[in-house]
Amino acid sequence: xxxxxxxxxxxxxxxxxxKWSAVQHPISFKLQRKDQQATMKYKPSGLTVxxxxxxxxxxxxxxxxxxxxxxxxxxxxxxxxxSITGNTIVTDGTEAGTIYGGSVIYPDxxxxxxxxxxxxxxxxxxxxxxxxxxxSKPDVNGAVTVTVSKWLKTRAVNYYKNNFAYxxxxxxxxxxxxxxxxxFYEEYNGVAQASYLYSTVFYWxxxxxxxxxxxxxxxxxxxxxxxxxxxxxxKFLTAxxxxxxxxxxxxxxxxxxxxxxxxxxxxREEERFNKNGTSLSTLSSGLNMSQRFSVNRLMLAGSYxxxxxxxxxxxxxxxxxxxxxxxxxxxxxxxxYSNGSIFSPVQPVEAAPRTxxxxx
Amino acid sequence: MRVTEKKTIKIGQTCAPNPVxxxxxxxxxxxxxxxxxVQTEGLITEAAGDFxxxxxxxxxxxxxxxxLSILAQPQLTLYALVDNEDLSGFKxxxxxxxxxxxxxxxxxxxxxxxxxxxxxxxxxxxxxNTDEVRSEIELTLNDPYIFNLSR
Numbered sequence: 001x002x003x004x005x006x007x008x009x010x011x012x013x014x015x016x017x018x019k020w021s022a023v024q025h026p027i028s029f030k031l032q033r034k035d036q037q038a039t040m041k042y043k044p045s046g047l048t049v050x051x052x053x054x055x056x057x058x059x060x061x062x063x064x065x066x067x068x069x070x071x072x073x074x075x076x077x078x079x080x081x082x083s084i085t086g087n088t089i090v091t092d093g094t095e096a097g098t099i100y101g102g103s104v105i106y107p108d109x110x111x112x113x114x115x116x117x118x119x120x121x122x123x124x125x126x127x128x129x130x131x132x133x134x135x136s137k138p139d140v141n142g143a144v145t146v147t148v149s150k151w152l153k154t155r156a157v158n159y160y161k162n163n164f165a166y167x168x169x170x171x172x173x174x175x176x177x178x179x180x181x182x183x184f185y186e187e188y189n190g191v192a193q194a195s196y197l198y199s200t201v202f203y204w205x206x207x208x209x210x211x212x213x214x215x216x217x218x219x220x221x222x223x224x225x226x227x228x229x230x231x232x233x234x235k236f237l238t239a240x241x242x243x244x245x246x247x248x249x250x251x252x253x254x255x256x257x258x259x260x261x262x263x264x265x266x267x268r269e270e271e272r273f274n275k276n277g278t279s280l281s282t283l284s285s286g287l288n289m290s291q292r293f294s295v296n297r298l299m300l301a302g303s304y305x306x307x308x309x310x311x312x313x314x315x316x317x318x319x320x321x322x323x324x325x326x327x328x329x330x331x332x333x334x335x336x337y338s339n340g341s342i343f344s345p346v347q348p349v350e351a352a353p354r355t356x357x358x359x360x
Numbered sequence: 361m362r363v364t365e366k367k368t369i370k371i372g373q374t375c376a377p378n379p380v381x382x383x384x385x386x387x388x389x390x391x392x393x394x395x396x397x398v399q400t401e402g403l404i405t406e407a408a409g410d411f412x413x414x415x416x417x418x419x420x421x422x423x424x425x426x427x428l429s430i431l432a433q434p435q436l437t438l439y440a441l442v443d444n445e446d447l448s449g450f451k452x453x454x455x456x457x458x459x460x461x462x463x464x465x466x467x468x469x470x471x472x473x474x475x476x477x478x479x480x481x482x483x484x485x486x487x488x489n490t491d492e493v494r495s496e497i498e499l500t501l502n503d504p505y506i507f508n509l510s511r
Binding site: 024160161162164165166167176207222224225226228232233234235236237238239240241242243244245246247248249250251252253254255261266269295297300304308309310311312313314315316317 | 361363364369370381385450457460465473
């Protein structure tokens with residue numbers, strides 16, 4: 001028995017992956033149920049369709065039951081099992097031709113099949129916690145869509161307040177974005193299975209997208225990537241084309257401190273201009289990399305001279321590959337459950353920090 | 361290598377009278393605006409029930425009808441003359457689910473900012489006439505209601 005993830009909530013921008021989604025919209029994974037791998041489907045002359053499986057057909061599968069063959073192309077054939085010998089299924093199918101690979105589903109042998117998805121997110125103490133479960137039944141061909149955003153929104157619901165203290169160059173804001181991952185378990189014949197399929201780490205931002213926006217629900221337009229050929233660099237998270245900073249009042253710009261930047265030093269760059277557009281000064285300041293993998297607030301340097309009329313601000317990455325921080329921590333896979341229950345929340349342990357290296 | 365857009369930030373003027381500094385959560389991120397010069401404070405009240413006590417002695421009775429409570433909803437109306445280039449960001453306050461006003465504008469840097477949450481009064485807003493370069497926007501916020509006495 002196995003599942004495979006056939007579609008992830010990600011996209012690419014100029015060849016770089018964006019795993020960031022707007023949490024106010026559906027964040028969905030698509031999975032395919034695969035009860036057993038198939039070697040081939042073939043039809044000897046004058047006989048009905050046969051299926052060859054990888055390994056013997058499970059004993060719970062018997063003649064008279066339905067078998068579905070999912071070809072590698074995604075096309076689904078449905079037949080009745082006539083007989084089974086080892087790894088060969090004789091069906092009542094009449095479709096000619098040989099197809100290699102694919103998988104099979106035994107809907108009658110595995111009753112009440114559904115996928116239980118455990119949604120994990122990082123809490124305020126940077127610990128992975130379970131935020132909810134979703135039960136999903138597959139369609140007649142074993143395809144399952146799991147939409148997880150409703151549980152991720154619970155991470156945002158208490159955090160609409162402006163809690164930034166305006167005392168750091170950049171800070172990750174809990175409730176404005178963060179990491180999540182999913183564990184997919186199968187349950188059938190009333191029994192929850194121990195093993196699970198892990199999604200790896202994805203990201204959410206407490207934002208919305210609008211009709212005709214590029215990249216649909218994905219925040220790719222706002223995700224910084226290490227790509228010098230990218231025409232439109234990542235946008236800051238603001239609705240203003242040119243925000244206004246009032247000296248003496250708290251101000252910040254929000255941005256996605258994306259996983260794509262994780263191994264590089266990031267700096268805030270400022271260039272100040274007078275009324276005539278003449279450049280007056282520049283400033284480069286390093287960001288706090290411990291705040292990565294989340295939506296950040298970015299402060300300006302402030303204390304500008306009276307001659308400064310506008311300024312430009314942007315983020316740069318270090319030119320060299322400076323490995324200077326921990327990896328993108330994720331829940332432990334293959335977790336052990338203390339009470340034997342599949343669905344008791346697991347307290348994953350973050351991987352130990354790596355040693356810092358700086359290369360000249 | 362540059363990894364974000366180059367965002368132009370305008371430096372605003374802060375010498376206007378009666379400043380009210382507002383921050384709100386838009387559909388993208390956190391936004392800010394300094395309202396100034398004039399605001400209108402208002403108050404909406406609504407009866408929350410009344411009763412007529414039995415009068416024992418008409419000669420000593422003080423009245424006939426007593427209120428159970430009065431709901432009191434303060435409001436603050438803000439005004440702004442907004443350049444067209446700021447409208448795309450400014451108008452997001454009109455549908456924001458979190459609007460906060462800075463309560464300690466002169467001490468926030470020492471004490472940390474203190475924000476009070478307000479709620480936008482939904483309504484119909486004219487944003488801009490497309491042949492104008494600036495728009496006058498008036499918006500009303502509901503303060504937290506007043507905790508009043510009740511019987």
